[in-house]
Amino acid sequence: MKKTYHDLNEEQREAVFHNNGPALILAGAGSGKTRVVTYRIMRLIEEMKVDPFSILAVTFTNKAAQSMKERVAELSGRGKVKDIFIGTFHALCLQILKIHSPKLGYQTGFTIYDDSDQQALIKECLWGFEMG
Amino acid sequence: MTIQTNRRLLRNVFGDLKWDEKLVNPRAVHSYISAAKNELKTPKDYNEMVAGIFMEKVAQIYPLYQTKLKQNNAMDFDDMLFNAVEILRLNPDVLEGYRKRFQYISVDEYQDINTSQYQLISMIAHPKNNLCVVGDPDQSIYGWRGADIRNILRFEQDFPGAKTFKLQQNYRSTRSIIQAAQAVIRNNSQRKEKELFSMREIGETPIYYQAEDDKDEAEFVLKTIYERLGEPGRSFRHVAILYRTNAQSRVLEDACRRHNIPYIIVGGLKFYDRREVKDMLAYFHVMANPKDSVSLRRMINIPIRGIGSGTVEKLEEAAKRLDLTMLDAARQSSLNGDFPKKTTQALATFVNMMDELIGLKERLKPSEFVKAVLERSGYLTELAADDSSESRMRIENLKELVNSVADYEATAETPTLEGYLDQVSLVADVDKVDDKKNCVTLMTMHNAKGLEYPIVFVTGMEEGLFPHQNSIDADDEVQEERRLCYVGLTRAMDILYLTGAASRNKYGTVEWRAPSRFLSEIPKDMIQFTGKAAGIVATQGGLYEVKNAKKKEFDELKDPEWDDAEPVMAPYMLGDTVKHAKFGKGMVLGLMGSGDDLKVTVSFPNHGKKQLLAKMANLEKIE
Ligand SMILES: Nc1ncnc2c1ncn2[C@@H]1O[C@H](COP(=O)(O)OP(=O)(O)O)[C@@H](O)[C@H]1O
Numbered sequence: 001m002k003k004t005y006h007d008l009n010e011e012q013r014e015a016v017f018h019n020n021g022p023a024l025i026l027a028g029a030g031s032g033k034t035r036v037v038t039y040r041i042m043r044l045i046e047e048m049k050v051d052p053f054s055i056l057a058v059t060f061t062n063k064a065a066q067s068m069k070e071r072v073a074e075l076s077g078r079g080k081v082k083d084i085f086i087g088t089f090h091a092l093c094l095q096i097l098k099i100h101s102p103k104l105g106y107q108t109g110f111t112i113y114d115d116s117d118q119q120a121l122i123k124e125c126l127w128g129f130e131m132g
Numbered sequence: 133m134t135i136q137t138n139r140r141l142l143r144n145v146f147g148d149l150k151w152d153e154k155l156v157n158p159r160a161v162h163s164y165i166s167a168a169k170n171e172l173k174t175p176k177d178y179n180e181m182v183a184g185i186f187m188e189k190v191a192q193i194y195p196l197y198q199t200k201l202k203q204n205n206a207m208d209f210d211d212m213l214f215n216a217v218e219i220l221r222l223n224p225d226v227l228e229g230y231r232k233r234f235q236y237i238s239v240d241e242y243q244d245i246n247t248s249q250y251q252l253i254s255m256i257a258h259p260k261n262n263l264c265v266v267g268d269p270d271q272s273i274y275g276w277r278g279a280d281i282r283n284i285l286r287f288e289q290d291f292p293g294a295k296t297f298k299l300q301q302n303y304r305s306t307r308s309i310i311q312a313a314q315a316v317i318r319n320n321s322q323r324k325e326k327e328l329f330s331m332r333e334i335g336e337t338p339i340y341y342q343a344e345d346d347k348d349e350a351e352f353v354l355k356t357i358y359e360r361l362g363e364p365g366r367s368f369r370h371v372a373i374l375y376r377t378n379a380q381s382r383v384l385e386d387a388c389r390r391h392n393i394p395y396i397i398v399g400g401l402k403f404y405d406r407r408e409v410k411d412m413l414a415y416f417h418v419m420a421n422p423k424d425s426v427s428l429r430r431m432i433n434i435p436i437r438g439i440g441s442g443t444v445e446k447l448e449e450a451a452k453r454l455d456l457t458m459l460d461a462a463r464q465s466s467l468n469g470d471f472p473k474k475t476t477q478a479l480a481t482f483v484n485m486m487d488e489l490i491g492l493k494e495r496l497k498p499s500e501f502v503k504a505v506l507e508r509s510g511y512l513t514e515l516a517a518d519d520s521s522e523s524r525m526r527i528e529n530l531k532e533l534v535n536s537v538a539d540y541e542a543t544a545e546t547p548t549l550e551g552y553l554d555q556v557s558l559v560a561d562v563d564k565v566d567d568k569k570n571c572v573t574l575m576t577m578h579n580a581k582g583l584e585y586p587i588v589f590v591t592g593m594e595e596g597l598f599p600h601q602n603s604i605d606a607d608d609e610v611q612e613e614r615r616l617c618y619v620g621l622t623r624a625m626d627i628l629y630l631t632g633a634a635s636r637n638k639y640g641t642v643e644w645r646a647p648s649r650f651l652s653e654i655p656k657d658m659i660q661f662t663g664k665a666a667g668i669v670a671t672q673g674g675l676y677e678v679k680n681a682k683k684k685e686f687d688e689l690k691d692p693e694w695d696d697a698e699p700v701m702a703p704y705m706l707g708d709t710v711k712h713a714k715f716g717k718g719m720v721l722g723l724m725g726s727g728d729d730l731k732v733t734v735s736f737p738n739h740g741k742k743q744l745l746a747k748m749a750n751l752e753k754i755e
């Protein structure tokens with residue numbers, strides 16, 4: 001067993017060493033769930049020789065994505081991290097939409113409306129735009 | 133009962149209500165549409181499931197809203213997921229491409245995914261299902277935003293052959309913190325007990341400070357921070373102050389300033405939400421997406437160029453009629469001389485400027501282009517002409533905007549303006565948390581998910597605030613609040629403080645509050661009670677309002693500074709959720725009269741429709 005796995009406990013290691021098929025890691029706060037995901041990515045790359053490009057890791061925030069990237073970089077090296085897709089659902093969707101949104105009739109360069117733009121448009125639907 | 137008869141029935145019940153569009157709350161409408169999209173319901177699907185007059189209204193607005201978004205070549209956040217799923221669903225070859233590409237998938241915080249996210253992930257993972265999800269049902273806290281805890285509970289059924297792993301050791305927190313958190317979460321009936329132990333030291337017993345009021349609470353928090361930072365090895369970045377609602381941050385923020393403690397607020401006004409920054413972004417959006425009329429409307433007369441709202445409205449109409457972008461409509465109008473001479477001139481100048489800038493966009497690096505827009509638009513000149521400190525601050529922010537574009541340029545492989553805009557649109561509140569800056573972090577418990585800090589203050593432990601007023605009537609919502617409490621407590625590594633105030637200043641009136649039920653769920657030997665107002669017993673009863681006599685007494689004592697409290701709430705709007713002392717939560721469906729005569733029609737789930745005199749009804753508006 002590689003040295004890096006020593007900072008995992010037995011249960012965590014089992015989860016990290018899960019190879020193929022669906023896995024559910026169910027655990028309370030602070031038990032190393034996020035750590036397991038991170039180490040698993042490292043193991044996929046280092047031991048299972050998985051192409052980083054074919055790894056997708058969805059996090060809840062961009063910040064969480066950023067720290068996961070940094071951790072994986074520490075464990076596996078910078079070069080490999082940049083091809084992994086680590087990001088939020090929205091980041092993943094944006095990537096899909098950037099390429100394929102014309103299939104739904106959008107044009108490239110579509111705008112993503114933030115909260116205030118959305119409100120403006122709803123008001124326009126309700127009231128016409130002079131009131132918004 | 134079928135939806136049809138149901139609807140007819142509702143029409144009978146509500147038939148007498150006149151809907152005045154001006155009184156409909158756009159926020160409420162958007163949140164209904166948002167919920168529908170998260171459930172992957174199209175406007176057509178939505179029409180089928182309408183129940184109630186407000187949903188009928190939403191069912192009318194939803195398709196209109198979608199059409200307008202499409203006309204603007206724009207999407208909202210929910211569309212991003214909805215459309216991504218749609219693309220994969222309608223294009224098997226595209227789906228196949230992503231399946232081939234993403235051989236190994238993991239999802240963190242799986243307990244908080246919603247239907248559209250679930251759909252997206254399961255589509256891509258299929259059929260190999262090399263899908264590793266991690267989560268904790270006890271930390272599911274986004275049910276109110278469409279997250280569905282059932283996704284994690286159902287995982288083993290949804291993905292046959294799934295292997296389940298359990299982790300039982302907590303590495304983050306001291307034993308006494310874990311004990312207290314477990315004691316709280318155990319009170320949730322809808323849960324499976326999980327083993328969780330810490331091998332760390334027992335540590336300090338969590339302290340509960342019962343403050344007199346919100347100011348006393350903030351004082352305690354800040355004084356304690358000062359004390360604790362005197363201990364070796366501690367610094368500001370080790371401290372988080374958590375709260376239930378953003379409104380609580382103001383008093384805490386004031387206290388930080390008074391005590392000269394560096395702090396950062398997560399979820400305050402975002403940099404990109406500042407007026408001048410949004411104005412500039414509107415310019416960029418129009419250049420990137422000429423159909424974006426919401427942005428065009430924002431920037432067309434900023435700085436003032438003599439293109440008034442009447443002109444804009446006519447342009448909008450012309451654009452629609454001739455199927456042109458608004459910019460092209462402006463171009464045509466200025467050529468045709470459709471407007472009075474001065475306006476025509478103004479439009480021509482505007483169109484020239486835009487053409488010039490669009491030309492520059494192709495040639496310049498994004499950061500240089502941004503500088504060019506700042507100058508060529510006249511925006512900077514106008515700010516500089518007004519030599520106030522406010523304008524200077526705005527100019528600073530615009531420089532910061534240029535810096536942020538330059539930062540983006542330095543990291544992106546092929547930097548483009550569009551790429552920068554994409555990045556901006558993904559920025560969320562919590563991304564402001566910067567571990568490198570040495571300051572105290574203030575944020576909501578929702579935003580704190582996944583984070584950890586050596587010293588944590590969970591403030592506002594009061595009935596009506598936490599659990600929130602909003603949730604108190606429904607047991608499953610109280611359970612979500614309790615999970616949120618569990619999330620809050622378990623952010624702490626070494627030291628945990630809980631605080632609550634006996635009274636709180638809200639919209640200019642004082643409210644008396646009972647300590648949160650969550651406190652009484654922690655056994656007495658696991659928590660230490662202190663504080664000025666200690667002795668008030670935790671009741672399950674909840675918030676009790678100020679009795680008149682008591683209020684008067686309190687008014688006499690009250691700090692003069694309280695007079696600058698927030699102004700009185702705006703009157704109700706249709707679609708608002710309100711709370712009545714006896715009938716509970718309900719939705720505003722009608723408004724009649726004004727001032728003292730204002731009558732509000734509210735539909736209460738358990739009591740039906742009631743017309744109430746606003747003055748007497750004491751309806752509390754729920755955000
Ligand atoms: N095996 C371990 N040994 C030492 N520290 C650990 C171990 N597993 C997790 N940790 C630490 O415990 C804390 C919580 O881990 P995290 O992965 O964030 O938990 P979760 O995602 O389950 O809340 C982190 O500081 C992490 O570094």
Ligand SMILES: [Mg+2]
Nearest residue numbers: 033034035582
């Ligand atoms: Mg985690």
